[in-house]
Amino acid sequence: MARDEALQGRRVLITGAARGIGAALAQRLHARGAQVALVGLETECLDRVAKACSDAPHRECDVTDAAQLRTAVSAMAAELGGLDVVVANAGVASALPLIGGDRETFERTIAVNLLGTYYTIDAAGEYIDHTAGYALLTASVAAAVQLPLMGAYSASKAAVEALGTTLRMELRPSGARVGIAYFGELDTEMTSRGFAAASATSLMAGNPFHHVTPLSVAIDALERGIARRSRSIVAPRRFRAVLPARAVAQRVVDLGMRRGVQRAVDIARVEHAPLTTLQPVPKSLPQAAPKPPTAVAAAERDDP
Numbered sequence: 001m002a003r004d005e006a007l008q009g010r011r012v013l014i015t016g017a018a019r020g021i022g023a024a025l026a027q028r029l030h031a032r033g034a035q036v037a038l039v040g041l042e043t044e045c046l047d048r049v050a051k052a053c054s055d056a057p058h059r060e061c062d063v064t065d066a067a068q069l070r071t072a073v074s075a076m077a078a079e080l081g082g083l084d085v086v087v088a089n090a091g092v093a094s095a096l097p098l099i100g101g102d103r104e105t106f107e108r109t110i111a112v113n114l115l116g117t118y119y120t121i122d123a124a125g126e127y128i129d130h131t132a133g134y135a136l137l138t139a140s141v142a143a144a145v146q147l148p149l150m151g152a153y154s155a156s157k158a159a160v161e162a163l164g165t166t167l168r169m170e171l172r173p174s175g176a177r178v179g180i181a182y183f184g185e186l187d188t189e190m191t192s193r194g195f196a197a198a199s200a201t202s203l204m205a206g207n208p209f210h211h212v213t214p215l216s217v218a219i220d221a222l223e224r225g226i227a228r229r230s231r232s233i234v235a236p237r238r239f240r241a242v243l244p245a246r247a248v249a250q251r252v253v254d255l256g257m258r259r260g261v262q263r264a265v266d267i268a269r270v271e272h273a274p275l276t277t278l279q280p281v282p283k284s285l286p287q288a289a290p291k292p293p294t295a296v297a298a299a300e301r302d303d304p
Helices: 003-007 020-031 043-052 066-080 103-128 151-174 189-196 198-205 215-228 237-241 246-256 261-271 295-302
Strands: 011-015 035-040 058-060 085-088 134-138 177-183 232-235
Touching: 003 215, 011 020, 011 066, 011 103, 020 035, 020 043, 020 215, 035 043, 035 066, 043 058, 058 066, 066 103, 085 103, 103 134, 103 151, 134 151, 134 215, 151 177, 177 215, 198 261, 215 232, 232 237
Parallel strands: 011 035, 011 085, 035 058, 085 134, 134 177, 177 232
Antiparallel strands: none
16 A cells, blocks of 8 residues: 555644654644644644644643643544544653752653653553554654663653553554654754753764754654554664664663763753753642552451
C-alpha cells in the first residue's frame, strides 16, 4: 500500500504538538490526508498549528495532569469518531547535574517525559485497542547511550522505552502495534534552547559526537513509520547500529567525553538552566487513599 493511502483518513492524536516534532508531524500527516487532534501547551502556538491543519481539534493541556489529559483525549476522540494512532511526544529537557542540580527540574523532567507518556497511553489506550491501532512513544537515543548533564532526561527516556516494550506485549492480542521513536539531536527549539545553557555549550565544545540533524529527517522517518506501524523509528539512520550495541557505544562516549566534563558540571551547578518548554505551575501529585489490609496482610500484622 502506498504511504499516502496508508495515512489517508487515519485519526491521529499527538501530544507536544505546539512546537518542534509534534507541530511538524501534525502538519505532515494532515498533508497526507490524516485527521489530526492536537494536545500541547502555549495556546497561540497550538492554535497556529491547528489552523494549518484545517482547524484540527486541539486542547491546551498539561500532560502531567492525568484527569485533564483524559478529558482532552476523550473529547477529541469523540470529535474524530475514534482514534487509530496516538503519538506520545510531549517532552522537556535541561542541562542538569545529578549532584548539586535543581531537584524540582529533575522531578518535572520525569513528570513530563515519563508520567506524561504513561498518562497519554492510559487515556488513549481504549481508543487504539483494535487491529488498526498504533501507539508511538517518543524515546531518544539517550535511552540507550547517556551523556553528562542529561541524567534526568536519559532516565526518563529509558523508562519510556521500557513502557513501550511492555505495552507492545500487552496490546499484541488486540492486533494493535506499538512503536518507539529514537531521535538524535534534531534542529528544534528544544535542542537550541537546551544547548543555549552555558554548561551545555561548554560540554558540547569538546564533544566529538555532537551533530544537529535537520528536523525534516525525523519527520520523514515518522511519516514512514506511522504508515507502516513500525516497531522502531530511528533518526538519523546512523544511530540504528547504536541500539543493539549500546554497551559498546556507551563506552565509546565515556572515553570520548572525558575532557571538559568537570568544568561543564561546575557551571551547571550554579546555572540552574531552565527547562526547554515553559511549564505551568506544577500541582502536587494526588495521594492515593490507603487500601484496606488484605486478610494475609492483617494476619501478618497480628502475628507476635
